[in-house]
Amino acid sequence: MNIHEYQAKELLRSYQVPVPAGNVAFSDGQAYSIAEQIGGNRWVIKAQIHAGGRGKAGGVKAADSLDEVRKIADEMIGMTLVTHQTGPQGRVVKRVLVEEASEITAEYYLGFVIDRASQRITIVASCEGGVEIEEVARRSPEKIIKEAIDPAIGLADFQCRKVAAAMGLRDKERMTQMVRIMKRIYRCFRDKDALQAEINPLAQVNGGKLICLDAKFNFDDNALYRHPDVNELRDLDEEDPKEVEASGHGL
Incomplete structure (x- = not known):
């Protein structure tokens, strides 16, 4: 089972592994608020899908103002992102990770x-x-x-x-x-x-x-079954429907 990047970072953070300050947003308004809470003057907005190659496909962008954070998040959420791992059909972006930018x-x-x-x-x-x-x-x-x-x-x-x-x-x-x-x-x-x-x-x-x-x-x-906390992180929308159906039957 795969999880999203923001979930992986939350897990690492719980083990005191250093990760950038950030949070997940499901709307452009949430993205704006998160960036405002983080502070600073530069942020990174990252599309959250279960696939690599997001940067080359336009799924990772930097913003130099809060208004730009809102604009990028608005453009990303709902877009279909096509990478070398998604296949030609791509994946619909339903959430973005907003983080502080790092030098x-x-x-x-x-x-x-x-x-x-x-x-x-x-x-x-x-x-x-x-x-x-x-x-x-x-x-x-x-x-x-x-x-x-x-x-x-x-x-x-x-x-x-x-x-x-x-x-x-x-x-x-x-x-x-x-x-x-x-x-x-x-x-x-x-x-x-x-x-x-x-x-x-x-x-x-x-x-x-x-x-x-x-x-x-x-x-x-x-x-x-030993880790209900991990199982709760599962995003069925990111999985193959046939695999989801099979797992529902214990296969």
């Missing part, structure tokens, strides 16, 4: 997946973020870092430091941040029976702070 100085990739071969939770990371990880793997496979986690021990600090160093985050301040971020995401991943967690990009912003600018989670359908 990015570097972008990284951080993911947690279940490796079927080793049957272990595995970290997948790269010094190249903000692009599809498959593209990085195809173009520069040497930039992909993998670290399997022993389920009997859990994620150890030395593993976090090893991954951080391989990503180029070798100074004490950023390495300390990375250890904290990785351990908290791992705990969330394990607690909620996730199958995939993807932070792309994990960004360094002004001042050297690391923050999760985008987040994606996928959960084990067979474990949802």
Whole structure:
């Protein structure tokens, strides 16, 4: 089961993982109010659908005024967004995420997946973020870092430091941040029976702070009975109607 970006960030926030200030809006008026509450003078409006490639398709835009926030939200909500993952029919945008804008100085990739071969939770990371990880793997496979986690021990600090160093985050301040971020995401991943967690990009912003600018989670359908809080995040409008019908019959 997939969830929206704003839901993934709320989940991460509950585990004290740094994410931008923001909230979901279902109307242009709500978007205006959220931006006003966030404060500042620049915001990002992001279409919320279960598909990647939103930025290239016009589903991620920046605004320099509250009126522009309202205008962009009004244009996005109700539009059909077509990306390389939606198919030609696209997906109707029913909500947007309004966030504070960040001044990015570097972008990284951080993911947690279940490796079927080793049957272990595995970290997948790269010094190249903000692009599809498959593209990085195809173009520069040497930039992909993998670290399997022993389920009997859990994620150890030395593993976090090893991954951080391989990503180029070798100074004490950023390495300390990375250890904290990785351990908290791992705990969330394990607690909620996730199958995939993807932070792309994990960004360094002004001042050297690391923050999760985008987040994606996928959960084990067979474990949802243990997590009613996660099951409540399900958006049936974003799923294949045949899959929804099948799940209703326990298939």
